[in-house]
Each structure stands twice: as C-alpha cells, then as structure tokens.
Amino acid sequence: MHEKLKNIRRQKISHISFNIGLYCNQMCAHCHLNSGPERTEAMDWPLMAKMAEFIKISQPDSFEITGGAPELNPYISEFIRKIRPLVKKISMRTNLTALELNKKSENNSGNKNRFIKFLYENSISLVASLPCYEEEEVRIQRGEGVFEKSIEVLKELNDIGYGKSAIPALDLVFNPIFPTLPPQQSMLELKFKEILNNNFGIEFNNLIAMTNVPVGRLAENLKIKNSYDGYINLLRKNFNEENLAKLMCISQVTIDWKGRFYDCDFNLAIDMPKNGLSNIDLILGLTNSGKNSGVNQSDNNILNNLLIGKRIFTGGHCLACTAGSGSSCHGALQE
Numbered sequence: 001m002h003e004k005l006k007n008i009r010r011q012k013i014s015h016i017s018f019n020i021g022l023y024c025n026q027m028c029a030h031c032h033l034n035s036g037p038e039r040t041e042a043m044d045w046p047l048m049a050k051m052a053e054f055i056k057i058s059q060p061d062s063f064e065i066t067g068g069a070p071e072l073n074p075y076i077s078e079f080i081r082k083i084r085p086l087v088k089k090i091s092m093r094t095n096l097t098a099l100e101l102n103k104k105s106e107n108n109s110g111n112k113n114r115f116i117k118f119l120y121e122n123s124i125s126l127v128a129s130l131p132c133y134e135e136e137e138v139r140i141q142r143g144e145g146v147f148e149k150s151i152e153v154l155k156e157l158n159d160i161g162y163g164k165s166a167i168p169a170l171d172l173v174f175n176p177i178f179p180t181l182p183p184q185q186s187m188l189e190l191k192f193k194e195i196l197n198n199n200f201g202i203e204f205n206n207l208i209a210m211t212n213v214p215v216g217r218l219a220e221n222l223k224i225k226n227s228y229d230g231y232i233n234l235l236r237k238n239f240n241e242e243n244l245a246k247l248m249c250i251s252q253v254t255i256d257w258k259g260r261f262y263d264c265d266f267n268l269a270i271d272m273p274k275n276g277l278s279n280i281d282l283i284l285g286l287t288n289s290g291k292n293s294g295v296n297q298s299d300n301n302i303l304n305n306l307l308i309g310k311r312i313f314t315g316g317h318c319l320a321c322t323a324g325s326g327s328s329c330h331g332a333l334q335e
C-alpha cells in the first residue's frame with residue numbers, strides 16, 4: 001500500500017450505500033463481491049424495517065441500494081415504498097438482466113414490466129452496468145446473452161422515460177475488460193452515447209468509468225492469468241495524490257445485509273475490518289437511549305459522532321481508487 005493511504009480520515013457522511021445481499025443471476029469475471037446464483041446472503045424484512053428507522057435519524061443526502069442483484073430481493077418494492085418519503089435522492093444499482101427477470105414475476109402481465117414502472121414512478125435513479133457498447137466484450141466479462149438482454153432492458157427503460165431527463169437518472173457503468181486503467185470518462189461517455197444511440201436508439205444520462213478493484217473474483221482471475229502483480233504495479237505506478245481528498249470513503253459509509261458498517265463496498269467484500277466498524281443496532285440503541293433521557297438527536301449526529309475523524313481501513317486494493325483520474329462507485333475523481 002502507498003504510505004499516503006495510511007492516514008485517510010472520515011468527514012461528514014452525506015451518502016449511504018446499502019448492500020442488501022450477494023445473490024445475483026450473473027457471475028461476472030470482474031465481480032469484487034464474488035456474487036452469483038449460489039450466494040444466499042440476503043437482508044430480511046426485520047432488518048429492512050430497522051434500516052428505514054436508521055435512515056430517518058441519519059438523514060443522508062443520498063442513499064443507494066446495491067447487491068448482488070438488489071432487484072431480486074423479495075422485499076425490494078416494500079422497502080422502496082417505506083424509505084421513499086425519508087430521503088430525497090435514492091438510486092439502485094442494477095445489472096439490467098435482473099430487471100428483465102423481474103418482468104417474468106407474477107406481478108407483471110404480458111410484456112409490461114411493472115417493476116420498472118414502479119421504480120420510475122418512485123423516482124429511483126438507476127446505475128446500470130454496461131461495460132461496453134460491443135457484444136463480445138460484454139459477453140467475455142458478464143456472460144453469454146447479457147449484452148442482448150441489457151440492450152432490450154435499456155430500450156424498455158427509455159420507453160418508460162428513463163434517460164430522457166435528469167431525474168430519475170439512468171447512468172451506465174463502464175469498467176475495463178483488461179487489467180488497464182479506464183480511458184478518460186468524459187470522452188468515453190461521448191463515445192457510448194454516440195454508438196448506443198446510432199446502433200440502438202438508446203439514451204442515458206451519465207457514464208461512470210470505474211477502475212477494477214483487485215479483490216474477489218477479479219483478483220482470483222488475475223492470479224490465474226498471472227496478471228495480478230502486473231496490475232498492482234500499474235495501479236501503484238499511476239498513484240495520483242490529488243485523488244486522496246476526493247476518495248468516496250471520506251464522505252460515505254456502506255452497510256451490509258446484517259446491518260454492519262464498512263468504509264466502502266470493497267472493504268465489505270474483504271470484511272475489513274472483520275465484522276465491520278459498527279452496526280445499525282448500536283446507532284438505533286444510542287438514539288433511543290438519547291430520547292429516553294430527553295436528549296434531542298436531530299440531524300445525523302450519532303452516526304457522524306461515531307465515525308467522523310476515524311481512520312479509514314485502507315489496503316493495497318485502495319490503489320485502484322487513487323490511480324490516474326481516480327475512481328469511485330460514482331465515477332472518476334478528476335476530469
């Protein structure tokens with residue numbers, strides 16, 4: 001790890017990312033969480049209800065639901081209904097093909113995808129994985145038939161209104177297929193927009209270019225191909241100090257399907273620190289004891305008091321966030 005990554009400290013938390021489980025219909029080669037159809041980790045309803053209570057007291061500016069494939073959790077619609085009035089900006093990460101699977105659920109009739117309509121009506125922005133505008137690259141990284149299904153779902157999202165205005169947004173996520181850094185995000189966005197529009201008539205809002213973080217299945221695959229050390233060296237060689245102040249872990253926290261807090265989804269993937277930094281039970285317990293003793297716990301003081309100024313757990317994998325233009329779940333850190 002780079003020396004300068006050893007003392008990164010958290011500031012005020014404005015964004016909460018909520019990973020509701022590792023079940024996924026895909027098994028992508030680059031998945032940092034080792035998600036797939038065999039994974040059984042999933043958030044249950046009692047914890048989702050607690051999570052809604054937690055959102056009410058922590059009041060983040062934005063809240064993101066991720067997985068696995070979050071749209072395949074049986075309680076997803078109920079959860080969205082519950083939290084919709086509690087936070088202004090809500091987004092959900094999707095692999096697109098899981099939205100297509102949802103279409104076949106009993107709630108849908110014919111070709112109409114009522115779940116997509118539900119998301120749009122509730123102003124849920126979507127952050128959708130599409131690592132390339134070409135079939136072959138998507139097939140190699142995400143599996144046979146994924147490109148075709150993704151295009152079909154993107155068209156359906158456009159038909160319903162996604163990608164046509166700023167909110168709810170439809171953003172696409174790019175990550176490199178080979179052990180390289182992503183190209184410049186703004187240039188790549190122009191290329192994606194031109195090709196997807198010319199070839200399929202698809203529109204979207206923003207392109208998020210992410211650097212692959214060498215943990216989980218990606219790390220395993222790099223090791224099998226003897227590319228792991230070379231990739232780490234590439235990240236180290238491109239260390240850019242300007243990214244340090246913009247790292248996403250400085251202003252956000254990730255919560256997993258058991259209610260445990262992590263610095264980010266990558267630390268969650270490697271369980272760093274073991275069993276998390278804290279959990280929502282602790283925060284809810286502190287809030288209730290504050291109420292009982294007459295202390296007014298407005299704002300997100302308890303969460304921030306617990307975590308502001310605390311050292312972020314960093315490791316060699318963090319070099320992916322600091323290389324070149326920088327990287328985060330929300331895109332490049334520099335333009």
Ligand code: SF4
Nearest residue numbers: 024026028031035095
């Ligand atoms: S990268 Fe996303 S879509 Fe692919 S296996 Fe992992 S969670 Fe599923």
Ligand code: SF4
Nearest residue numbers: 249263264266318321
């Ligand atoms: S992987 Fe990135 S976001 Fe996570 S702790 Fe390291 S630097 Fe921060």
